[in-house]
Amino acid sequence: MAENTNSSNSHLDYHKQKKKDEMKQQVITFALMIIFTIIAFGMVTSGLDKLFVVPILLLLAVVQVGFQLYYFMHMSHKGHELPSLMMYGGAAVAFLTVLTMVVLVWW
Template sequence: MTNQQSNSANPNLNLAFRRKQNAEEMKHQVITFAMMIFFTVIAFVMVAMDSISSWFTIPVILLLAAIQVIFQLYYFMHMKHKGHETIALFIYTGLTVGLITILVFLTIVWL
């Protein structure tokens, strides 16, 4: 629904369509921001509680961080919109090279 465009010659209709689209986009950004704050609070609480094992805390924090990165890319950097395919290709290529580099270094250190 957010990628639909109005082809009407009526400027008032186009303005109403853009306002509705912008309101929907803002609603998604506010919800995403609230979720990111909630994930951050969860991470702080998990670290503050000494009763939770670090073997559980570290993977959960890394998972929450990965989710926040995805939210940042798709909602705040507008990667979900059309026209950002080339930028997404570069970001995903860099991410792949970075993960392979980390995997290689971990393999070298553990051998």
């Protein structure tokens, strides 16, 4: 019995530590997101060439969203296979929809 509580305590401690480490990671993620945002705003105000800036803006946005989904929303954890499937499914349809509206609508 005593051993049991002991081991469950150390078990708890282990998980607590794991969560703490993860939280540290989250804060780093957040810092990166802030930096990305500042880069994005900075590039736009610096007056660089449009053809150069726009792809980078989109890339930064996609990476930020990846951070949100995989770290803040824990999609990198186990048990998120179907959520990932459905998010990627939605993203695929979303991509087609936006692409269509950009290239297949005119006049």
